[in-house]
Amino acid sequence: MITIIGSGRVGATTAAFLMFFELDNEITLIDVIKNLPQGEAVDLNHAAAILGKSVRYKGSNDYKDMEGSDIVIVTAGLARKPGMTREELAAKNAEIVASVADQIKKYAPNSIVIITTNPLDAMVYVLYKKLGFPRNRVIGFSGVLDSNRMAYYASLLIGIAPESIIPVVLGQHGENMYPVPEASFVYGKPLTEFITKDQYDDIVKKTIQAGAEITNLRGFSSNWGPAAGLSLMVDSIKKDRKRIFEASVYLDGEYGVRDVFAEVPVVLGKNGVEKIIELKLNDEQRKKFLASIDAIKKNLTQVPPQYLS
Numbered sequence: 516m517i518t519i520i521g522s523g524r525v526g527a528t529t530a531a532f533l534m535f536f537e538l539d540n541e542i543t544l545i546d547v548i549k550n551l552p553q554g555e556a557v558d559l560n561h562a563a564a565i566l567g568k569s570v571r572y573k574g575s576n577d578y579k580d581m582e583g584s585d586i587v588i589v590t591a592g593l594a595r596k597p598g599m600t601r602e603e604l605a606a607k608n609a610e611i612v613a614s615v616a617d618q619i620k621k622y623a624p625n626s627i628v629i630i631t632t633n634p635l636d637a638m639v640y641v642l643y644k645k646l647g648f649p650r651n652r653v654i655g656f657s658g659v660l661d662s663n664r665m666a667y668y669a670s671l672l673i674g675i676a677p678e679s680i681i682p683v684v685l686g687q688h689g690e691n692m693y694p695v696p697e698a699s700f701v702y703g704k705p706l707t708e709f710i711t712k713d714q715y716d717d718i719v720k721k722t723i724q725a726g727a728e729i730t731n732l733r734g735f736s737s738n739w740g741p742a743a744g745l746s747l748m749v750d751s752i753k754k755d756r757k758r759i760f761e762a763s764v765y766l767d768g769e770y771g772v773r774d775v776f777a778e779v780p781v782v783l784g785k786n787g788v789e790k791i792i793e794l795k796l797n798d799e800q801r802k803k804f805l806a807s808i809d810a811i812k813k814n815l816t817q818v819p820p821q822y823l824s
């Protein structure tokens with residue numbers, strides 16, 4: 516069974532994508548709002564009936580209903596409003612994530628947990644500390660989105676499909692993320708061989724601002740991209756495909772940093788994070804990567820201390 520905690524935009528859209536990918540035949544939606552997850556479940560069951568998908572959705576306000584889940588996706592929390600940064604959400608969402616962690620520990624102690632709640636790298640840290648699960652089972656969702664946004668913007672300029680580009684974005688999921696076009700490849704050639712310096716700067720800028728652009732345009736943050744990315748991550752875990760995705764994971768010496776969650780490439784399989792891929796960074800890249808890590812550490816200072824241990 517897959518449980519999604521938080522039945523808002525990201526949660527409900529992800530629930531639908533999991534059906535399209537046929538990743539489980541039991542999907543539970545949980546939320547604190549009375550009748551919201553139940554209503555989503557009824558609608559999704561109708562969609563499944565129309566599409567002939569053998570999945571049963573259940574909506575609930577009781578965390579006990581996640582019992583038996585092998586994967587738990589946490590999308591609970593406040594989302595950005597136009598003009599807000601992800602960081603402004605820190606204190607309130609830390610409280611929500613800590614309370615959700617207690618419930619996951621109680622009812623799904625062996626699950627692999629993926630979280631989207633922002634500010635992402637700080638919230639996955641809170642989740643990890645409160646769950647006490649091994650680090651391979653606690654994963655922050657962000658990198659699949661950030662890196663493929665970069666592939667998308669690059670593809671528009673070079674006329675090659677985004678899926679033929681292996682994009683690299685490192686560090687923070689936020690204004691200080693570090694897109695690295697020179698470490699991104701198009702069938703063995705660095706992406707930088709296909710673009711000018713101005714195009715490089717344009718791709719980096721658009722990648723960093725992608726989330727804010729959506730929020731400013733329509734008044735609420737992204738859901739389609741996150742749902743697509745989460746589905747691919749769940750697919751790799753459920754089917755033990757060992758695909759490489761970027762994700763925010765606990766670094767314990769990798770990339771020369773410790774005790775911090777940050778976006779890096781990882782192998783996802785049945786055990787969750789099965790390997791962290793360490794890219795070789797030159798001095799300048801390392802400096803930019805560490806600046807991004809500093810921004811994550813600053814986000815952690817915005818989280819009340821009781822949620823950090």
Ligand SMILES: NC(=O)c1ccc[n+]([C@@H]2O[C@H](COP(=O)([O-])OP(=O)(O)OC[C@H]3O[C@@H](n4cnc5c(N)ncnc54)[C@H](O)[C@@H]3O)[C@@H](O)[C@H]2O)c1
Binds near residue numbers: 604611
């Ligand atoms: N990591 C990413 O790439 C990424 C992308 C998009 C959104 N996000 C973040 O994901 C989170 C969800 O975004 P959204 O657009 O779905 O927001 P939303 O407001 O549509 O939904 C959030 C839901 O969480 C529920 N909730 C709050 N506290 C809860 C609790 N204790 N238990 C269960 N449910 C609870 C709310 O009732 C609401 O239905 C936000 O923090 C947002 O910033 C992250």
